[in-house]
Amino acid sequence: MITQLSPKLDRAYMLDWLNKLLLTPSPSGFCMAIMQLIEQEAVRLGYPFERTPKGNGIITIPGKTSSNAIALTAHVDTLGAMVRSIKGDGSIRFSPIGGYAMQTVEGEYCVIHTRDGRQYEGTVLSTKPSVHVHADAREWKREEANMAIRIDEIVESKADTERLGIASGDFISWDPRVRMLPNGWVKSRHLDDKASVAALLGMLEWLKREQRTPERTVHMILSTYEEVGHGNAYVPPNITELIAVDMGAIGDDLSTTEHDVSICAKDSSGPYDYGMTTKLIELAKREAIPYAVDIYPFYGSDASAALRGGSNIRAALIGPGVHASHGMERTHADAIVNTAALLLAYILEVGE
Known part of the structure; x- marks a missing residue:
């Protein structure tokens, strides 16, 4: 049990790591740098780290028993884009990575990452970007064909841009615009799902500092393709329970707030495991952790x-409440700490 221990999760540690994660570009399929960063911290804390062939990372926390392992999974990959083509005027037409409304990136600063390691800044704009020039600028539909990236280099033609080393298939990352306010509010792009990764790291740091061992071996799986649908399609065979740690959506008839742990009972893939979800609710009540149970019909x-992917497992979904998902997101430090606390309660209590 965790109740009598009142674990002192290191809030500052989690926020510091959240800042590092947010400032490290990692659109789906371009997660090498962020995974190396996390690997270094896992090794520093003394936990084994391995990578799967597709680039996912697995941190293993040995438990009192190695059978029927628990997996906690969060994704390091984010929304972003790829260079689709270079236009005649040297600007870039891009192809989205992940599902977002095009208007949420209009006006955003970005970085183009070439295959040989060069980086160039740019800005996402409509192809009719000025109301002083285009009479229909306001009505111009914000869709892929009507958007372009203006590169902050002297380019006037396709050949000029190609001479920079930019080519089709290069990755594009959005400026996260991180703001961490003294009152605990955190606003940034990509809190989905780097806020959850920070919670997992905070939990890992507490286990090491307090020298605690979970009831069952725990594998933290950090996935790199979640935003495109197959981040954790494969699960190691010794795992029988998996908790996805991902952001909780906010709005309309949903109950979750930016201070809560969201416990998702059902999303677009159907209901989550009854027993696991019930246990998470019971633990949140017992530990007086602010939580809400919601259903997310447009979420996976x-x-x-x-x-x-065919895994023979039980599964549940929790995470910090995040407002304006896939846009200019916001959460509170409380939600991140509360998520880590609920996960600790689960792995320290749940036996075979």
């Missing part, structure tokens, strides 16, 4: 991917 998680 790495647990969904694992189940669709």
